[in-house]
Amino acid sequence: MSWTGKILRVNLTEAKTKAEDWDTALTAKFIGGRGMATKFLYDEIDPKVDSLSPDNKLIFATGPLTGTAAPSSGRYMVVTKSPLTGTIACSNSGGYFPAEMKFAGYDFLIFEGKAPKPVYLWIYNGEAEIRDASDLWGKGAVETDNILKQRTDPDAKISCVGQAGERLVKIACVINDKYRAAGRSGVGAVMGSKNLKAVAVRGTKGIKVADRETFRQACFEVMKRINESPFLAGGMRNLGTAGILNVINESGVFPANNSQVIGFPGGHKISGEALAETYLIKNRACFGCAISCGRMSGGLKDPKYPAIMEGPEYETMWSYGAECGVDDIAAIIKANYLCSDLGMDTISAGVTIACAMELFEKGIISEKEVGRRISFGDTEAIVELTEKMGLREGFGDVLAEGAYRMAERYGHPELAMTVKKQEVAAYEPRGAQGMGLNYATSNRGACHCRGYTIGSEVFGMPQPMDRTSPEGKGFLAKMVQDLTAAVDSAGLCLFVVFGGYEPKDIADFIKSGVGIPDFHEGILIMAGERIWNMERLFNLKAGFTSADDTLPPRHLKEAASQGPSKGLVNQLDKMLPEYYGVRGWDREGRPSEDKLRELEL
Amino acid sequence: MAKMLAIDPKKCTSCRLCEQACSFITKGEFNPARSRIQVAIFPEEGIWIPMSCTQCDDPMCTMVCPSGALKPKDPETGLVALDENICVGCKMCTMACPFGAVVYDAQKGVADKCDLCNGDPECVKFCVYGALEFKEEDIGVKAKRRALAEILKDSYKEVRV
Numbered sequence: 001m002s003w004t005g006k007i008l009r010v011n012l013t014e015a016k017t018k019a020e021d022w023d024t025a026l027t028a029k030f031i032g033g034r035g036m037a038t039k040f041l042y043d044e045i046d047p048k049v050d051s052l053s054p055d056n057k058l059i060f061a062t063g064p065l066t067g068t069a070a071p072s073s074g075r076y077m078v079v080t081k082s083p084l085t086g087t088i089a090c091s092n093s094g095g096y097f098p099a100e101m102k103f104a105g106y107d108f109l110i111f112e113g114k115a116p117k118p119v120y121l122w123i124y125n126g127e128a129e130i131r132d133a134s135d136l137w138g139k140g141a142v143e144t145d146n147i148l149k150q151r152t153d154p155d156a157k158i159s160c161v162g163q164a165g166e167r168l169v170k171i172a173c174v175i176n177d178k179y180r181a182a183g184r185s186g187v188g189a190v191m192g193s194k195n196l197k198a199v200a201v202r203g204t205k206g207i208k209v210a211d212r213e214t215f216r217q218a219c220f221e222v223m224k225r226i227n228e229s230p231f232l233a234g235g236m237r238n239l240g241t242a243g244i245l246n247v248i249n250e251s252g253v254f255p256a257n258n259s260q261v262i263g264f265p266g267g268h269k270i271s272g273e274a275l276a277e278t279y280l281i282k283n284r285a286c287f288g289c290a291i292s293c294g295r296m297s298g299g300l301k302d303p304k305y306p307a308i309m310e311g312p313e314y315e316t317m318w319s320y321g322a323e324c325g326v327d328d329i330a331a332i333i334k335a336n337y338l339c340s341d342l343g344m345d346t347i348s349a350g351v352t353i354a355c356a357m358e359l360f361e362k363g364i365i366s367e368k369e370v371g372r373r374i375s376f377g378d379t380e381a382i383v384e385l386t387e388k389m390g391l392r393e394g395f396g397d398v399l400a401e402g403a404y405r406m407a408e409r410y411g412h413p414e415l416a417m418t419v420k421k422q423e424v425a426a427y428e429p430r431g432a433q434g435m436g437l438n439y440a441t442s443n444r445g446a447c448h449c450r451g452y453t454i455g456s457e458v459f460g461m462p463q464p465m466d467r468t469s470p471e472g473k474g475f476l477a478k479m480v481q482d483l484t485a486a487v488d489s490a491g492l493c494l495f496v497v498f499g500g501y502e503p504k505d506i507a508d509f510i511k512s513g514v515g516i517p518d519f520h521e522g523i524l525i526m527a528g529e530r531i532w533n534m535e536r537l538f539n540l541k542a543g544f545t546s547a548d549d550t551l552p553p554r555h556l557k558e559a560a561s562q563g564p565s566k567g568l569v570n571q572l573d574k575m576l577p578e579y580y581g582v583r584g585w586d587r588e589g590r591p592s593e594d595k596l597r598e599l600e601l
Numbered sequence: 602m603a604k605m606l607a608i609d610p611k612k613c614t615s616c617r618l619c620e621q622a623c624s625f626i627t628k629g630e631f632n633p634a635r636s637r638i639q640v641a642i643f644p645e646e647g648i649w650i651p652m653s654c655t656q657c658d659d660p661m662c663t664m665v666c667p668s669g670a671l672k673p674k675d676p677e678t679g680l681v682a683l684d685e686n687i688c689v690g691c692k693m694c695t696m697a698c699p700f701g702a703v704v705y706d707a708q709k710g711v712a713d714k715c716d717l718c719n720g721d722p723e724c725v726k727f728c729v730y731g732a733l734e735f736k737e738e739d740i741g742v743k744a745k746r747r748a749l750a751e752i753l754k755d756s757y758k759e760v761r762v
Contacts, residue, residue: 068631069621069622069727071618096617099633103632103634142645177644178644178645179644204632204634205632206624206628206629206630206631206635207630207631208629208630208631209631212629216625219727220726223727223729226729227729281647283614284614284615284647285615285616286616287616287617288617288618288621290616290618290729292614292730294614296647298647306645307645307646308644308646308647310644
């Protein structure tokens with residue numbers, strides 16, 4: 001129950017599709033979504049495979065709660081081997097597509113091989129068809145969505161790549177419902193490499209749960225808690241994700257100017273409050289969400305941009321804002337829209353441009369390479385370079401490789417704010433020690449969404465911890481990483497654990513939804529740890545070692561010069577051994593035999 | 602005075618939990634396609650409007666119903682009731698309703714419309730944003746209804762091809 005029990009295997013090389021049953025009893029071990037997809041990928045591909053070759057696979061994965069009324073459960077994950085990092089990648093997105101995929105009859109879509117020419121997949125109530133998409137190649141996400149609704153069904157939901165994915169931009173994402181993104185690690189480039197332009201789904205099949213009344217009452221309980229949560233209903237619903245920006249900025253955890261400084265004087269101009277006073281048009285929720293952190297913005301006095309678009313999120317306000325030294329919301333909205341339409345990760349794109357700005361200001365690159373002058377605070381540059389990056393035009397072809405490869409090309413990889421070649425997010429590892437540890441050990445390269453230690457380090461949830469101290473951060477990182485793996489895999493939005501669901505609630509939903517009588521919190525968390533270790537095993541087989549569990553030299557060696565984090569560096573060397581220890585890994589960061597036995601791996 | 606389902610599109614976030622709630626309580630499964638309330642979404646205009654039966658005072662569905670399955674509005678409950686046992690599945694009501702609020706449920710082989718959950722609408726309970734309320738018809742609500750009609754008017758223009 002709560003699953004369709006079906007996988008659609010799509011062989012793009014031979015243009016064949018095949019529906020398969022899968023053993024839903026595996027829910028108890030891998031939950032679903034990210035967990036099940038990791039198992040499929042681990043079992044089916046060589047981790048050393050070239051990410052952009054036909055031998056890589058691309059998996060769209062829903063969770064057991066996706067498409068139910070469990071609040072904020074409208075998520076799916078795109079799992080593949082990343083062309084940006086070379087690690088396993090799992091990018092998560094909401095919107096309407098994920099639930100519709102299940103209503104259309106499938107829990108998982110597994111794409112294999114490479115289509116000889118551009119195609120899209122159309123699924124209607126279990127029936128799948130691979131169709132020509134030659135004339136869609138070169139079109140942005142918004143137009144692709146509109147055209148495919150006309151060609152298939154007005155109620156179809158679309159997931160696609162923009163030009164960036166087609167052109168194998170290493171930070172390309174998969175965009176669904178026009179504005180939502182499975183954003184990180186370049187999963188869109190993998191989709192583009194397979195000549196798969198889009199997936200359109202429409203379904204009128206229902207999703208049943210095992211114990212209806214228990215499930216229903218649990219929905220009421222969690223909705224009530226979300227409605228009473230100051231963080232979720234007060235902050236996220238009222239001001240969107242950027243509602244936390246001022247707090248983070250004032251806490252000494254907000255980097256700026258390619259992380260050369262911590263703290264951004266113009267922060268209040270790019271905050272959730274500032275957005276509400278300027279370009280905010282309406283709040284928006286993903287499918288089945290009781291938080292509605294999404295923002296519809298618009299009203300730019302520039303005909304090139306549509307009247308309304310979704311965003312910007314907190315991360316984008318930082319990557320294109322503070323990290324590029326920009327405090328102009330209008331410019332950030334423009335860059336955000338281009339990223340959405342071209343299909344590019346706003347975090348990586350902004351941080352890559354910020355890196356280029358530092359390279360330019362230090363005289364390492366010049367007008368000759370870039371084609372124009374660029375410096376921190378340049379509002380025109382962030383927009384122009386974003387478009388070039390997505391299209392791989394001129395200097396954009398260099399930017400399209402991400403910050404690390406760009407900086408390495410010019411002999412200064414230390415200026416790239418990346419871990420395992422993926423750009424860092426909007427939390428400063430010197431100001432929040434645990435976030436540094438999480439970046440260093442994240443299985444898809446630097447990422448705040450793998451383990452949000454900020455919950456404890458800034459917001460005191462679930463319990464407060466000193467952000468400046470390395471003490472106990474190994475334990476904290478492991479706890480939030482394992483929980484997040486479980487939350488993702490269930491099909492829930494990560495935000496729900498900050499005042500909505502307790503881990504026990506998630507376990508209870510799976511118990512009454514899927515119908516696993518003895519499912520409980522312990523099994524859920526154990527599954528999260530299992531998933532984390534399986535991702536780690538994939539990366540070890542791909543050739544990663546403990547030497548890759550590190551941070552940019554700036555975070556480790558350059559003490560913060562100002563603000564509440566003044567004088568701090570990230571003390572990764574103190575945290576990493578503790579982390580490996582609590583994980584049951586050896587000194588080389590490899591899971592021990594005992595740990596693997598315990599996790600049944 | 603009878604209560605009505607009052608809809609405020611301004612508070613709606615397009616989460617569609619109402620569709621989930623309705624299909625779950627009336628069909629036993631999560632299935633927006635079979636929900637009696639559905640949110641019309643215009644992403645590029647930033648407009649989302651929950652659409653359901655308005656329980657007309659002078660219901661056209663009842664007027665055209667040949668079998669007597671659809672009843673006149675009950676002044677006590679405010680409900681235009683459908684008796685599924687009498688319905689012959691002719692679909693006349695689906696053609697007559699200007700809101701598209703009466704549909705034909707192919708699985709059950711009869712018409713399907715909002716029954717206000719016997720005076721305790723499930724969609725209202727799932728609407729955390731307060732866009733749906735079940736309250737007495739009063740002058741304020743009528744003014745709001747008029748305001749909604751103004752918005753609907755534009756939507757109708759769009760779909761009238």
